[in-house]
Amino acid sequence: MAELQFAAPETVNQAIKILGGAKGKGRILAGGTDLLVQMRSGRIEPGFIVDVKNIPELTEIKKEKNGYRVGAAVSGARLGEHKSVKKKWPGVVEALELIGSTQIQGRASLGGNLCNGSPAADSVPAMIAAGAICKIAGPKGRRTAKVEDIVTGPGKTSLKKGEFIISFLLPEKPKKSSEAYLRLIPRTEMDIAVVGAGVSLTLDNQGICTKARVALGAVAPKPVLVEEAGLILVGSKLDPDTLEKMASACRAACNPIDDMRGTVEYRTKVAGVLATRATQIAAERVRSGR
């Protein structure tokens, strides 16, 4: 039997060292809601598990000058209880909170959801829409990257050997901004998105959209930022014609697969529907000040 090693370092530097020593067989354990399931099903057989939940930087939620910094291993339950983050980034928080069940929420994290590399990860389109920035640690030091640059394909990321995500910066937003995330699943919970759509936008005093980012999940090999869709919304009052054009742009950005969770045709169509609805919810949140 191959031996499985385990370590729970207390600093980022210790974690880097341990991962370096694991010679590519190391895996980061945050909540473990993907990792442990994959191990149990025999899909992966890591040699070294590095639990990062004892590293303060990975488990803190902190206000910074440019926004909020959320540790990569912060659980959905904790982020959901953070009033300030929830008020400013309702899309990111609701997306993270959609993962799994109440029990899973005590564990599941933004970092784990992103690094698992699933095209259908719920929190990823929401983070992309919010313009979140990753802080990454590795043997060659620290660096930052946009969330949309991390996943490169199903199960694959741009993180280099020995690198892991420490935290996310949710950048400060102008006033009259809000966001929303919606997903389609056949059930009401405990499911994987057939399509996901995250929208973040800013309106001016006349209700005209001045900034918008739209991102989609489960419609391509990786979560996608649909820049075109955001550009269509800017300058409009989010009238039905504009929304329809935005939905078309979303559909044009879709490159999904046919699988047991949904067909190409279905995913493409519903991507536009959800993006439209998420835009309307985000706009309503701005208007109502919630």
Place this chain on the structure above:
Amino acid sequence: MTLQNGNGHNGNGHNGSGTSNGYKYVGTRPVRPDGVDKVTGRANFGADISLNGMIYGSVVRSPHAHAKIKKINFDKALKLKGVKAVISGKDFPTLKPSDKLPGVAPLSFYDMSRNVIARDKVLYDGHAIAAVAATTQAIADKAAKLIDVEYKILKPVMTAADAMKEKAPLLHDDLFTEGVDPTPKKASNIAKRTELKLGDPEVAMQSADFIVEGDYSTETVHQGYIEPHACAANFAQDGSVSIWASSQGAFMIRAYTARLCGMSTSKIKVIPAEIGGGFGGKTTIYLEPLALMLAKKSGRPVKMTMSRTEVMRATGPTSGGTAHVKIGAKKDGTLVAGTLELKYEAGAFPGSPVALGCMTGFAPYDLKDVACLGWDVVVNRPKAAAYRAPGAPVAAYAVESAMDELAHKLGIDPLTLRRKNSAKEGTKAVYGVEFDRIGNEDCLQAAQKTKHYNTPLGENQGRGVASGFWFNIGGTSSAEVMINEDGTVIVATGSPDIGGSRASMALMAAEVLGVDVSRIKPLVADTESVPYSDLTGGSRVTFATGKAVIDAAEDAIKDMKRRAAKVWKVDFDQVDWENGSAICIENDEIKPMSVADIAQIAGKTGGAISGKANINVTKGAGPGFGTHICDVEVDPETGRVTVLRYTAIQDVGTAIHPSYVEGQLQGGAAQGIGWALNEEYVYSKEGNLLNTGFLDYRVPVASDLPMIDTVLVEVPNAGHPFGVRGVGETPIVPPLGAVANAVSNAIGKRMTSLPMSPAKILQKIDAG
């Protein structure tokens, strides 16, 4: 007839003042005797057994849907430290096609043996080929991966339609279509043709003013019990075997395992574990013969536990199938004729429940001219096992959809149409039985009166109704009622409790004995502690085993009366039994003796007291009818369905424990809703099952369902002392039709294919 609306009753425990039915205990709602252990995690299920020196088994399963096994090489596995035994099909006796358990639907041990462990051919993805036992589960799993199997891959046949084609690859070269005269000489994937007929539907159809006709299809679905199959086996030096297992019948495990292992039944003892759901899927064996053989070869007790993936790939499911239905009616809604043709996928071996589909589809209706034709077809999927009212839901789905369409065409309320044509006392069903007093029409009437049915719907919403029927059976049951020294009572039966039956046994014993139900402990005994009983299935336990318990309690009363007569020095016929005490008829100065009084002096009056009954109930199982109402809302842009409201109405006979009867109605409805909306086996082109877990095999989660309201219509069954009617299976028959009709009415188009996934519904909406 009495009506109970389920949702008004939340009380626990009986109030002692009796119920509206005139009984003191029957009809009350005490906490189930197995409840505390289950909710505190103390109950021992199949996988919880641990034995001295126990080792662990692992099964090698086919990665191919259809292949010849050329060679199995165990060398690498045997070299692994900790491996104690390996087995393959060669370790089991070779059975013949004639090795059958006789009965209405003969059970083939020849097929069962080859299903439990493949011989020369694998017939589905997940088919067991070999097994290994080792000192830890991890070593056993690793060893299983080291067992090399060489295959010659054959083309898989995945659907009934493909399998019935002239040039389809054959699963078995010794399978010849039954029910065709003369028996064909050419082998076929069609195992059996079944035809049932009353009158002349073809001629009668010509007198119809309106005819509805349609094709419907469904997919393979699994019972979805939470507890995976698990067992442990010990093979003693004297050749006697003990098996601990969770199942719907310890005697069933004993008989089948003995047959497959070439042993005599009496050499095997089966100890039933607590069961975490069966729904029919645990009325057969998978692991037990393997564990027995590994225990024999290794000399150690062996435990085997399936993973969820193994459960999905290799156990359970019930048949997917297609139905063609045709119903003719007069302008006023009187049905004149009905025909139904069913093609069910049996899985790798014959035995789909298609004949039961033929028998049940039209059963709720009074049709003089009706015909049903069924085809049992083998395909490269796991062998179908029983699933709650086997065969009936798919047939009812087609018939009830057609009835809904007919109601629309005629402009008649769908429940009124059903009432107008409902089967009643004296109606002859297509399978030849003439119904006694049944509650079919009572259910329809009760449904029409519900608040639910009379509540208006909103935009994008639809309502569907459907009826359903299940036979219910009796069978062989045994019970022993033992009076403890302190006057408490043990009620032992051989019927595993899958639906709260222990609570019902206790209530019936309490009623007969006149002993408070809290003083009665019901239990499920092992195969050497109680005489033979048939397995738990066919909605038979509360009815037939309940009857045995009643008889055994009466037998114990007889014994107690004899003891009282002895003490009082009077003739036996001078003693009567009233309110839990023996009384002297002629002399009321003699103080009555309670069960506790009699128990206390049992030693002086002849020893311990007990009563027993071993019976075979061949008559009197009252059939069950039910009607369900479902409201849904369909998102017109995504096709996603929300079930808004659901009411299950059923004739349950006398409800012994109404809460658990309501639970049966709710559980059946929940499973049927899952079947209708999201559950299906998804296979790759190569015949590999893609959704082997609950993530992508979507049984409903709690938040997917509204509170399922229930209405218990109680038409007592004259064939049972308390009026019991089986209730467990009927509730899964109507939901497929009820949900499909609701969705169809919401979108204004008929859905003819299950499951009604969002993509399928959106495609229908968009089809213009």
